[in-house]
Amino acid sequence: MAKKINIIGAGVAGLCAGSYLQMNGYETEIFELHNVPGGLCTAWDRGGYRFDGCVHWLMGATPVNSIYRMWNELMDMKNLPMVFSDDYFVMEDKNGKSLTIFRDADKLEKELLEKAPKDKVEVLRLTQAIRHLAKLDFTNKKAPEVITLADTAKMIWSMLPYIKTYREFGSVSLKEYSEKFKNPLLKRAIREGFVPEMSAIFLIFALADMHRKGSAYPVGGSLNLARLLEQRYLNLGGKIRYHARVKKITTTQVNGKEIAGGVELQNGEVVPADIVISAADGHYTIFEMLGGRFMDKTINDYFNNYLVFDSYLQVSLGVARTFENEPTLLVLPLNETLRIDDQTTTDMVGFRIFNYDPTLAPEGKTAIVATLGTKNYRYWTELRKYDKEKYQSEKQRIARVLIDLLEKRLGNVAQNVEEVDVSSPATVIRYTNNWKGSFEGWVLTPKIGLKQMKKELPGLKNFYMIGQWIAPGGGLPAGLMTGRHVAQIICKKDMKKFTTKSF
Ligand SMILES: Cc1cc2nc3c(=O)[nH]c(=O)nc-3n(C[C@H](O)[C@H](O)[C@H](O)COP(=O)(O)OP(=O)(O)OC[C@H]3O[C@@H](n4cnc5c(N)ncnc54)[C@H](O)[C@@H]3O)c2cc1C
Known part of the structure; x- marks a missing residue:
């Protein structure tokens, strides 16, 4: 009988691991707290617009980068059109x-x-x-x-x-x-x-x-990517349960050794498995789902001393006009410093002008998105919890400044804005559960380098961690590669040859 593997999280890492394990004869099931796949690789629909929350560029977009061949095991790459813009970004003063x-x-x-x-x-x-x-x-x-x-x-x-x-x-x-x-x-x-x-x-x-030309923007954006990965996984026989938040990873003792035995969901249901993989947030996995019982100095060091990517607000605008000759990412200076929250200010804002992806807006219209980092994610989570009215007005205040800025620089914007959507760190945490609302896990600093965290935890067998929290720098390729790698490790332990199937 095939081994049963429970995977926590239907982000890119969880979906990729699931597909590779299915290709190798394992029976897998993914548990995802949200009702859509993708995790941080996502987008949301408002009034005919799709506001993309992730992919600027996909590494492995063409065969010149060998990641392409791995993506092509999971998505039909020749049918995924790519945009190769001239500019990466334009900055003005x-x-x-x-x-x-x-x-x-x-x-x-x-x-x-x-x-x-x-x-x-x-x-x-x-x-x-x-x-x-x-x-x-x-x-x-x-x-x-x-x-x-x-x-x-x-x-x-x-x-x-x-x-x-x-x-x-x-x-x-x-x-x-x-x-x-x-x-x-x-x-x-x-x-x-x-x-x-x-x-x-x-x-x-x-x-x-x-x-x-190894990186490019995939037409359809992040949610389309996530849906393609989800479809591949389901076609390979994988199962996904949405609205299924994992509360705990259950363990048993066999001959004095702790072994992962399954997952316990928020509703109390326990789903047993031979192996558990967490493709979810690293902090939540180690300290909540496993209660901090499987630790060592190195792991402590990461959580106490290493830098995490900040959380962010995303201001998304649906504008009823086109922006033919504007760059894909336009960074504009603000005349006056913008206070984002009590610990964060900025004097410039980058706008992604999606004039290059017709799938994200009705004809003749454009989705524009700006991401603003914050040093104080708690300001936003607490505001949302204790003062919803101020939470909304603060988000609107920031959106207004950004619309003014676009109006001054590009003209004919304010009167054409028909959708305004502002997400905050509270949104990121609610829908992805990432620690501190971080957008990519550990910052790849000179100190941390390219060294990955171990996928296994000390003292716990049949359990693995994958995704951006074990691969500093994060990103979509980190999800792909750690998902592929964990399948190779499991195959090796079972003395099976790791095999893949391409499109
Ligand atoms: C604004 C932005 C722009 C980006 N741009 C790029 C880019 O251009 N190129 C690039 O390569 N990368 C980019 N990234 C980074 C990339 O999106 C992430 O690094 C990557 O998607 C992380 O994937 P993951 O599967 O490791 O984690 P996640 O996406 O965080 O997935 C984890 C999943 O686990 C689920 N989960 C968490 N806890 C539980 C639980 N207890 N029970 C059940 N489910 C749970 C979450 O809901 C989520 O679906 C960007 C990210 C952001 C935010």
Whole structure:
């Protein structure tokens, strides 16, 4: 009889793990608290618009990146149209100057040399690193837990030409790296294009993959991606239970050893299994579902000392007009600093103008989305809990500032806004249960590097963790790869050959 595996969470990691396990003859069931798949990889519909809450770019969008072949095991990639925009983002300042961060390194170099000639040496170093890393295949096809000595030797050999670049950019944060540049706009674009504390190597990896056209935006956006992954899983015979919040992972003692035995749902139902995989929030898994019983110093270190991506508000606007010639992501300066909450202010806002995805708005109309980070997710969760009226008015206050800003810069916006939707950290927590409402788990800082957390916990057998909370930097590929890896580990333990099926 096939082993039964319970998976907690129908985010990208849970869905991918489920499909790979089904391909290998296991009987799996996913328990998801929400009523849709995707977790953070999601979108929501309002008044004819679809407001996307995630994918800016999908790594592995084309065969030049070997992640493509893995996505193609889970989605029919040739039938998923991709958008390759010229720009990654355009940043403007108060003096009317602008800087385009092009996806193509040659165009980027030309733009930066023209706009920031005094930074010539650093610009050339940056674009050279991008072109260099564009030759590297940074995909772990095999789980670190199952690789052989020969695999390790092959990997080290293939990495050798890139070690110098990795050391140079992996040892500094984007904030530190930005200090090397003199041009204020370029400095800012580097510091805040991602997250200032993030390792500069992340920027180089991202731009390298964009340069070789390995990353792109999938038409239909995040919810479409999640639905494709869900469909594949169901077609492979997997089962999903929605509105099924797991409260506890049950354990039993066999010969003095603790073994995961199943999950207990919020409604008290216990669903037994041979193996349990948590593809849900890391903090909730370790401290709530397992009651903090399976810990060691390394795990404690993560939760006490490592940086987590901030939570965020998302202001989504449905605008009854088109924006043909605007960039995909336009970062605009505010005339006055905007107070987001008692610990967070900002003086610039990035708008994703979805003029490139017709599936997200009725014809002749456009969805626009802005994400605003917050240093105080509690402000929002408590406001929602204790003062709903103020919660709503605070969200509307921020939306108004953003509409004004778009009106001043693009014109003819305010009168055409027909949908306004503001989500907050309280929304993120309610629908994904992510710790502190974080949008991507652990920040890939120079300190944490690319080191993953272990998938198994000390003292607990037949249990695994996957997803963004074990892979610093998070992202959709982390869900795919950790989901694939856990299936390889389970197959190896059962002495089965890991097999996959492609579209
Ligand atoms: C604004 C934004 C933009 C992003 N842009 C990109 C991008 O361009 N490219 C990219 O690669 N990545 C991007 N990401 C990151 C990416 O979305 C995430 O890293 C990834 O989706 C995480 O997947 P996951 O499966 O590990 O976790 P999650 O998506 O958090 O999934 C966990 C699932 O578990 C469920 N769950 C939690 N607790 C329980 C419980 N107790 N019982 C049952 N179910 C439970 C949740 O509801 C959720 O469905 C972005 C994220 C955000 C927020």
